[in-house]
Amino acid sequence: MRKLELYFGPQHLGMVGNLSITLKVEGDRILEATANPGYLHRGFEKLMELRTWIQNFPIVCRVNMVEPDSMEMVYAMAVEKLANIEVPERAHYIRSIVLELARVASHLFGLWAYANMLGFDTVAQWAMYHRDLILDLFEELTGGRVYHIYLWPGGVRRDFPKGFKDKIVNTLHSIGGCVPDYDATFFNNRLFYERAKGIGKITQEEAKKLGAVGQVLRATGMKFDIRKVEPYAAYNNVDWDVPTREEGDAYSRLWVIRDEMIESVHMIFKLLDKMPDGEVYNRVPNPFKWNIPKGETYVRVESSRGELGLYMVSNGGDKPYRVHFRTPSYTHGLVILEKLLKNASIADVGNIMISLYVVAPEIDR
Amino acid sequence: MTNKNLKFLEKKLKLSFKDSLINISEDTRIIIIAQKEQVLNILKFLKGKGYDHLALISCADWIEENEFELVYIISSYGDPHTNWENIAKSKQPIGVGVNIILKTRISRENPQFITAIPVFENAEPYEREIHELFGINFEGHPRLTPLFLEREYKIPPFRKDFDTRKYVEEVFDKIPFVEEKK
């Protein structure tokens, strides 16, 4: 049979995000796949070296636009560690609630992409609608739907407005009440089982060797979650569990996403009950002339796709010296995707890529 | 709790690698400053002790000292059945919340280093990116082709002597608007 080279390029109906894959095919079977990132490269880390510590805050959430709060959190944690700033107790709880709401919104976006690609249009419309309800909550709290700029070093920018707790509870009840509908239409559907079972299967040893994190690793049976390994914010104060599955294919990854969403909703209710009163912000020194002492650090956070880390070096000046983001889509999109696409068929490329939840701007930064 | 495991690891490292500087910086961070010939041996030693997750390979440009600094950040996945709430009571000598930052310096004039792919297989895209953005050559790497960039640059763009604002002025701002042309 003849060998051809196909471009699964940036303008394609099955592609979410600006990434391109070059496929060498023989008939219907893929022999080799190469990922071509770089369509969204801005030289982010170089730009951050030219702006002061405070001027970096509006820009750092734009590295990944599906879940910008985890980027702000990791930058705030790194600056607090280098500058030795304490965060009050109520701010820890508010940070955890905001991060969990962002996690639910990001998983609903991933569900839209996956269900749309498979052809389940109804579930895609529901998921986008429920994500919009959460974005309305964010708009009331922070002023923006997508980019929040809310988590600062020293706490959060402002307290909850009046009546906000009830709004969160009502929104989450209305989303949680639709879980039986989601189950009946998508997760327990026989068509989803037939199309996703056994596709993109990865074993646990292979996943650990190739650097998998997040739900790609949790779907193979390993309970690796940074919120348990190195607890931060208020995650140690509530009772919760890490959901896992055993098989490691696209079917179990989607089930892990569903279980994580339900676990996050329960966690938000428990955090709202236990939240103490108090201040939410410790003032930083003069932000116009803020020099952070010399040092380096590596902090990490569990975003909705896996371990998100930041390596930061400070030279004692008023601008960062070197900043490097460790994003989960880097190994998933460049190493694991090429491994899993070998010997797959062309019809399964979108299925494998979106179930790994590769977000293109995280690879290029 | 992790301090006990960290001190155990520090002792083992100091015994095996005598000419590296090792110190514990915070609760869960060890910083190792090693000579460049010892880096692969330290990586193999750590992987054998159960630290099997290579999180990041990064690079910093210390232009005043005329050196590049390569940084390897390694942590542990733990065991599949690790109960994270009980690590205080566990007796295994792996500090599972621990991150090890391994640093080494190479010269800036002719930057060469050796690849870490035989030890950690997911080091491939990190080294490719550092080659493209800093100009460091990694011996033994199977494909050092461009990853992000489309154009050629005289100085690799992430080095400190590449002035990005001057580059924007010279290349992008000099292109005329179409209405101004007659």
Next chain:
Amino acid sequence: MDRKDIKKWIKEPGKMGHKYSLHAIYFCTGCGIIEVPPVITSRWDAERFGVIPVATPRQANLFLITGYVSVKTLKAVIRTYEQMPEPKWTVGFGSCPINGGMYWDSYNTIKHLDKYIPIDGWIAGCMPRPEAIFVAVTHLWTLIDKGEAKAYVKYREKYKYYRDNQEKVLGKLDWPALYKENQK
């Protein structure tokens, strides 16, 4: 069919047909793609304005460039734009195509998209709200009515200048020129 405009429909049915069925091409160019799925799903329904996403450039007549454009993306954008049949309209979404936006000093992004392909209108904001897309579409309708949205004609008439600018950034282009010189 709008009963008030029935005279316009009888006089120029082609123009009214183009207006009320702007099919947008599905190309996730940059940052702004995060606000396009809410627009095309059920909460802010764009289909009541006639805007739906289509699969290939040959079926589209609206190109919504969402967010910043890097040098590699510019090649794909030009190829897509040249394959769309005429009449076609382009809208720049976000403040990055206007003048560089937040990445004004980056070595890899395009600062003024206007120099490389012709743009009919801009939507300001970072991120603009979904309602801003509807304001832009209705404003584009009034421009098409008056006959002022002629960016594709400008591309045809001044093609040499556009191609010179593209080659300054991308080097020698490996696809042939779309129009001959001085085509009207």
